[in-house]
Amino acid sequence: MAKLLFFGRLGDLAGGIERSISLSEPHSVSALIGVLEAGDQLLGSALVDPRIRYALNGAIVDRETLVEDDDELAFLPPVSGG
Amino acid sequence: MLRRVTIAAAPFDPEAEIAAFRKALDDSGAIVTFTGQVRPSNGGGSVSTLSLQHYPGMTERGIEAMLDQVAERWPLEAVLVIHRVGDMGPHDPIVLVATASAHRRAAFEAADFLMDYLKSRALFWKSETSASGKLWIEPRDEDYADAARWDASPGGR
Numbered sequence: 001m002a003k004l005l006f007f008g009r010l011g012d013l014a015g016g017i018e019r020s021i022s023l024s025e026p027h028s029v030s031a032l033i034g035v036l037e038a039g040d041q042l043l044g045s046a047l048v049d050p051r052i053r054y055a056l057n058g059a060i061v062d063r064e065t066l067v068e069d070d071d072e073l074a075f076l077p078p079v080s081g082g
Numbered sequence: 083m084l085r086r087v088t089i090a091a092a093p094f095d096p097e098a099e100i101a102a103f104r105k106a107l108d109d110s111g112a113i114v115t116f117t118g119q120v121r122p123s124n125g126g127g128s129v130s131t132l133s134l135q136h137y138p139g140m141t142e143r144g145i146e147a148m149l150d151q152v153a154e155r156w157p158l159e160a161v162l163v164i165h166r167v168g169d170m171g172p173h174d175p176i177v178l179v180a181t182a183s184a185h186r187r188a189a190f191e192a193a194d195f196l197m198d199y200l201k202s203r204a205l206f207w208k209s210e211t212s213a214s215g216k217l218w219i220e221p222r223d224e225d226y227a228d229a230a231r232w233d234a235s236p237g238g239r
Contacts, residue, residue, distance in 0.1 A: 007137060007205075008135065009207075009209075012216075058140045074140070079204060079207060080201070080219045080220050080221050081202075081204045081205075082200045
């Protein structure tokens with residue numbers, strides 16, 4: 001199972017911060033968003049907002065990067081700390 | 083450079099942390115500390131809860147990488163970063179940055195740099211809950227501009 005993490009307002013849209021998805025073959029980040037979009041269009045469109053960054057196993061990646069079944073993919077909306 | 087980064091899930095006492103930080107110093111002549119706390123109101127409505135989320139592991143690594151830059155740019159003896167996550171109420175401390183150096187300029191600049199990073203680039207997500215509901219906060223244009231000041235002068239001091 002691949003682990004998906006939705007931070008900030010994306011967690012509200014996804015109905016929780018964490019979700020698991022079974023990937024029988026590697027999916028690009030784009031393809032994976034496509035799968036999520038098929039189940040929830042609102043979430044899907046939020047995930048392709050140009051300000052969203054993607055982190056695969058803790059490193060920033062682009063949308064072409066492949067995600068495998070035991071990976072952790074995090075969706076990072078604009079940050080705000082302090 | 084002595085360094086400590088703490089992501090705190092429970093309230094912390096800035097005064098006690100600053101005292102401990104100062105006690106551990108050897109030959110610094112200048113100490114700068116910044117404490118950020120929850121504003122009792124934001125614009126019109128009153129804020130009942132402020133909540134901060136982070137990405138365990140990645141958030142800490144990002145701050146550590148920032149401290150590597152700080153160590154290269156400024157001659158500091160020590161730096162401390164404490165950042166809250168979880169739910170906070172009005173006046174609760176959110177963030178503490180402390181820097182120590184031989185003379186004041188390096189300590190001031192490094193603390194300023196770190197706060198700009200923490201406000202607009204570190205991996206934290208902040209929401210406010212008030213009578214009118216829950217609102218996710220994004221940095222103001224001013225926060226991005228503050229952080230960009232440091233990109234324009236890569237040499238630092």
